[in-house]
Amino acid sequence: MLKAREESLKQKEEELEMRDREQEKLKIELKKLQKMKEFKPTMAFPLGLSLKDQEQEKKDKKKSGRKKPSPPYVLWCKDQWNEVKKANPDADFKEMSNLLAAKWKTVTAEEKKPYEERYQAEKEAYLKIIGNEKREHEAMKLLEDEQKQKTAMELLEQYLQFKQEAEKDNKKTKKERDPLKPKQPMSAYFIFSNERRAALFAENKNVLEVARITGEEWKNMTEKQKAPYEQMALKSKEKYMQEMELYKQKKEEEAVNLKKEEEELMKIQKQEAMQLLKKKEKTETLIKKTKEKQQKQKKEKGAKNADPNKPKKPASSFLLFSKEARKNLVEERPGTTNSTLNALISVKWKLVVVVAVIARMLI
Structure with missing residues (x-):
């Protein structure tokens, strides 16, 4: 009985030890995961346009007032609208449109010419702007793709390095504070407690006791007794506000410079x-020219090597049959489409083949 108890106790102890080990392992893994969450790449990502940026760019283009050039008729309508409206003051938009359309038909080619020239000039300018923008966008996309590849490789290297460091050191990193940012000013109570702390520590009081005593003393103090500390706190606050203003200005300047x-x-x-x-365009042009040159050389070579006296390949039985069948079908069914003729010829040919096979079997 005693042996059985001892064995069961040993088993329980072993189980507890195993659990402790597993818990320790889990804690280590948890720390690693927590560390992994804090991974922040220290690299500049390519300045590609995101979807939001692209949408904003489209909106900016619309706001800029860049429109497609109006055709000659629209330009002419704008000039003639007031004149036609004076002659027909009661006419609505639809009637005005009809009147202008009728009048436009009577306009001579010479009268239309200035509007057409104006339209062409506006169109050329518009196409030039659009072409430049399109080309620039294509170039930026090409550069962005190239940068993305580089960024991906750099990011992978950084992540692997971070992972190695995380495995070595599982300590949590504190959030870095800006050393240039002014410190928060102390309140009147904190100034008083700092003043009293040294004396209380000299009396062998611990931190909790010091906090309790200073708190009670501050509560029991009169407004007159608190006044000097409040003045000191006010001065430190004013100083903090001035420093903070300068700090903000500096940050704004840095932001402007960064932009x-x-x-x-x-x-x-x-x-x-x-x-x-x-x-890229140069390379593509070169490749295109090379291909064209090779094709040309092949054609020339083929033309040189081709023997004019060489007999042509004989036509297949189906081709000969289809020629005759097509003639007959065209005579029988004039106006039939090529696709229908091809289908009928195919059906007839299949019947001929079936008949030929049956005839061979009978023989």
Whole structure:
């Protein structure tokens, strides 16, 4: 009985030890996961346009007032609208449109010419702007794709490095505080407690006792007794506000400078993108020319090697049959489409083949 109890106790102890080990492992894994959540890549991502940015860009384009050029008729209508409206003051929009349309028919080619020229000029200018924008967008997309590949590789390297560091060190990192940011001013109570703390510690009081005593003393103090501390707190607050104002100004300046730097970087990237696009276009043109040259050489070679005296391949039985069948069908059914003729010829040919097979079997 005693042996059985001892064995059962040992088993329980072993089970408890195993549980403790598993719990420790789980804690370590949990710490690792917590560390993983804090992964922040220290790299600049490519300045590509997100969906929101693209939508905003479209809105900005609309707001900028850039419209498609109006055709000559619309330009002429704008000029003639007031005149026609004076002659027909009671006419609504539909009637006005009909009147203008009727009048436009009577306008000579010479009278239409200025509007057509104006339309052409506006159209050319519009197409030029659109073409440049499209080309720039294509170049930026090309550069963005290239940068994405580089970024992905850098990000992977950073993540692997971070993972290794996380496995070595599982300590939580504290949030970094801006050293230039002014510290919060102390309240009147904190100034008083700092003043009293040294004396209370000298009396061998612990932290909790010091906090309790200073709190009680502060509550029992009169407004007159609190006044000097409140004045000190007010002065420190004013000083803090001034420092904070300067800090904010500095931060705003930094933000403006950062924006300028980003704009400059974007300009440089656009230039790089255009160079990359030109390089791509040049390569594509070269490949195209090479292919055309090769095809031309093949054709010339084929033409040289072709023997004019070489007999042509004989036509197949189906081709010969289809020629005769087509003639007969055209005579029988004039106006029939080619697809219908092809279907009928195919059916007839199948019947001929079946008849031929049956005839062979009978023989």
